[in-house]
Amino acid sequence: MESPNDTKNEEPVTGFRIRSGPTYAFALVVFALVAAGVSLHAQTVRMGADTPPRPGAVDTTVTITVEALKPGVYAAKISYVWTGWVELGDGILVIDTGFSEAGARALADTIRARSGPQPIRYVVNTHQHEDHTGGDRYFATLGATFIAQEKVAGEIQHLLTWAPGETGDSLSHSGLTPTVKKISLRASYGGTKRPVRVIHLGRPAHTAGDLVVYLPKQGVLFAGDLVSNRSVPWLLDPDMSVNGWLQSLDSLLTPAFKIETLVPGHGVLGKPQASIQFTYHYLLDVREKASTVAAWGTKLNQIRDWGYLGAYEGLEFYEEVHFMNMRRLYNEAKGIKTPGRKNMHVFKRT
Template structure:
């Protein structure tokens, strides 16, 4: 077989693989209660999870995923479920994998809302998240086109969807602008990235002390509550406790490590590896978690400042 034929065959197989991947659904839509759905990311094709809450008069969507085809598929999923208007879109925080589809839903009639710190962080902090000046031109353009929330709240906000009340609660931990979306009649809580089910989290904007306190507070919700995390499958109270246990273990591993920073980081990482190596994203995020936890403990971790 000639080199040219091998090259053509390789390109064909690559093209078929890409088409096969694109043909697979970006998320799995799971019904958690009548009119309450979780869109659970499949293989990273959506980039994160999202939610749909349907009342008698209107619809609320939680987050808009990362990749445009996934965002459009989420909008299509709402249209297939109901003809009611999409009145609200809630961003659980500012990270790009949760807000990239904002403009699409706003064009469909939704008011985008979030905690008051989020609008000022959407552009500058997502650019930092993607590498700042090292980000590609395509990434910079994507960040520039992100739509900021149009309506904000401070600590709490109640929304009436018609026969169904939804409560928004500001909690601290993953970022300084996290929102919990609570649907009382369904006993379902959308947590955004305050919860990563059996997954190592991103700590770039996190405060571990605040996060652990928030999880302790949420832990009293009861065993009947189902939690939709930002990443990973629909979770139980036990999953919430397991994730809180990871943050505790991370903090303890960093506290126990001795010697120069490089030695401490390696020791803390090995301590985590023994218990959490099987969790999603361990390879890519565990070492940065140790670095961020060390920086926080030593008072040198940079987190976004609240905006006026």
């Protein structure tokens, strides 16, 4: 039997701030995207939404694709977003919860089917975006403690305490008050068999408070949205920093991380280096084009004419997200601050 260590937050909690931004109404049509490039061992389960969607959401179908990465370590793609879980020895640590309660229920069922009826001890939110935290309220009803970087923990706390609608949901009916643990730089979970390191790379990147989940013994990294592979990343968070993001990706490439298997936030499972490089090059390419064009004095309203990047055309989210990314970086190059958009759910896939 493993004896799990107590969790430890090695860094003092400093500079915690709560941001209360606008909540965007979102329209979401979920397509069942089963990534090409996942292994033959992938298991796909299609499930209809079994609960009424939250106001504004149109959850029609949830697709879960599971990858057994190592004994006791799994990745699960819920439609277009990667999640995962680790058997700690005395329970389960879940990494992100997808975009909806329906997805979270399907994920919890999948965990039970693969790992047995172990308690869900922790949910690590790699960041606060709705497509990664939409199932948090359901996992809270299972008794999970939440782990978030301190800069975004306020938003996650808000999500977990806010009572939805007039009638509420399973969490508000449960009377439970979930705990959110705030991580400054790093914390450790699990026993000697599968130690789990939850790490903030120290700078704003995809958001102000990205976390990665690293299993040094298994060489597995859950990168959250720091890495998108063959899928256009979301550069629209108000606190997104291209420089911080590039530096964070650089740190993932240092010998401090020995990554054999990398689970991105979006896209397909691929070789770790190639997945990191994909995101790295996209960031460089989009910034270079945006700043070059801004320097020429080209008008922003012609963005559809100049904003294309042929190398990424046809990839997931290219049509929906790429031109918004380009607009953001064009404005940044012009020194114009834009409010940004917090969540991926603001676009509708058609």
